[in-house]
Amino acid sequence: MKPVLVFISVCLLAIAAAGAFTLGQQKWTPVPPGGPDSSPDYSWEKSDSGCLRPTDQTYRARLDALGALLFGAAPSEITGCVTTVYLENKYSNNSPYNIQNHAGLDLRAKIGTPVYSPVSGTVIWQELNPSKETSTLTIETSDRAYNVVFIHCSVHTKAIRDPVRKGELICRTGDVGAAAAHLHIEVKPVGKDAPNLKGMSGGRGVCLKSSFTNGWDETTQAYTRLTKPGCSLADVMANTVDPTILTSGASTPSSTDRPQGPASASGTRARQEALVAPLKNQEANLGCGWIVSAPTIGEGNVFSSDLEDSLILMNIEGKDIRLTLKSSTGTPAKVGDTLRRTFAAPGIVVTAIFKVSEVCLPDNEECEVTRFKVVFDVYKGGAHQRFTGTAMTGC
Numbered sequence: 001m002k003p004v005l006v007f008i009s010v011c012l013l014a015i016a017a018a019g020a021f022t023l024g025q026q027k028w029t030p031v032p033p034g035g036p037d038s039s040p041d042y043s044w045e046k047s048d049s050g051c052l053r054p055t056d057q058t059y060r061a062r063l064d065a066l067g068a069l070l071f072g073a074a075p076s077e078i079t080g081c082v083t084t085v086y087l088e089n090k091y092s093n094n095s096p097y098n099i100q101n102h103a104g105l106d107l108r109a110k111i112g113t114p115v116y117s118p119v120s121g122t123v124i125w126q127e128l129n130p131s132k133e134t135s136t137l138t139i140e141t142s143d144r145a146y147n148v149v150f151i152h153c154s155v156h157t158k159a160i161r162d163p164v165r166k167g168e169l170i171c172r173t174g175d176v177g178a179a180a181a182h183l184h185i186e187v188k189p190v191g192k193d194a195p196n197l198k199g200m201s202g203g204r205g206v207c208l209k210s211s212f213t214n215g216w217d218e219t220t221q222a223y224t225r226l227t228k229p230g231c232s233l234a235d236v237m238a239n240t241v242d243p244t245i246l247t248s249g250a251s252t253p254s255s256t257d258r259p260q261g262p263a264s265a266s267g268t269r270a271r272q273e274a275l276v277a278p279l280k281n282q283e284a285n286l287g288c289g290w291i292v293s294a295p296t297i298g299e300g301n302v303f304s305s306d307l308e309d310s311l312i313l314m315n316i317e318g319k320d321i322r323l324t325l326k327s328s329t330g331t332p333a334k335v336g337d338t339l340r341r342t343f344a345a346p347g348i349v350v351t352a353i354f355k356v357s358e359v360c361l362p363d364n365e366e367c368e369v370t371r372f373k374v375v376f377d378v379y380k381g382g383a384h385q386r387f388t389g390t391a392m393t394g395c
């Protein structure tokens with residue numbers, strides 16, 4: 001090879017290497033919704049090297065700000081980029097635990113990368129035992145609003161009861177309890193779950209859709225492997241909030257943002273807030289479709305949708321929000337049948353369980369509607385509202 005060619009090759013290598021250090025120069029491919037690397041509330045893109053970024057620019061800025069707080073520099077393909085998103089459905093039939101719905105954010109980082117606290121507060125839990133695959137450090141924010149949990153670190157630099165200032169070194173990343181080195185950060189409103197992550201996330205930082213136990217199966221009259229139901233998307237959303245809440249301008253939450261303290265120490269009761277109001281536009285879906293009324297919310301419909309699920313509306317925090325249908329399970333045909341649906345908009349997840357209360361009898365030609373009792377759970381930021389209503393679908 002002539003010297004000039006060698007020089008050009010070296011230059012190309014240098015350019016390729018430089019490209020790998022910034023998020024902007026990668027090729028980004030849209031992530032199909034509903035599958036791996038997706039979440040119900042945002043749409044995502046994936047880079048060649050496996051980094052994820054949301055298409056929503058506001059949310060992307062919040063993620064970048066969080067990465068910068070944690071690692072002291074803007075996220076790159078090497079350090080700080082997102083590798084597993086909040087609420088990602090990690091369900092797999094092949095997994096022994098059918099892991100479902102990631103309760104935090106995974107950020108890429110080589111073993112030993114310094115992690116700086118994104119909040120001021122106090123260390124209320126830390127445990128580091130690589131032989132047991134255990135590494136958890138939990139900081140309660142100084143306003144006592146949130147427990148911020150850091151998992152997989154190889155070194156902890158703080159002990160239980162140590163005060164922590166925002167920007168202080170708290171740990172160095174590792175792969176304790178993980179297949180590849182990364183930082184898992186999870187944010188729980190105080191009182192939602194034990195600080196050591198026992199309970200909902202079982203110390204894994206994820207929600208188990210189901211687990212297995214050996215027991216007697218009445219149907220087959222044999223000892224067999226039985227499935228124990230685990231937690232759901234709603235459970236994850238009731239016990240955690242999107243970690244970017246720490247950089248959304250709400251790092252010092254207002255009193256209305258704050259959870260109601262130790263009264264909910266059972267860890268199962270979600271913080272109730274008035275998020276939903278009757279629709280401003282009561283006439284959006286006047287043709288065939290769905291309408292829901294809920295007397296505890298107010299007069300008029302609180303939800304409406306056309307039959308094609310292309311215009312789904314709910315008034316959340318004073319605005320009619322257009323929701324997207326993310327999942328639908330069940331084929332309600334007779335009284336008592338249920339239909340479970342998940343809807344979302346950026347930063348918002350709504351789950352609904354419709355239970356059939358009235359169907360048309362086969363010989364009643366005037367009847368065109370099916371009626372349901374419905375339970376809605378609406379999540380936005382750290383807030384959650386549950387309410388019941390009556391739903392009607394038809395023409």
Ligand SMILES: [Zn+2]
Pocket residue numbers: 084102104105106183184185205
């Ligand atoms: Zn994780």
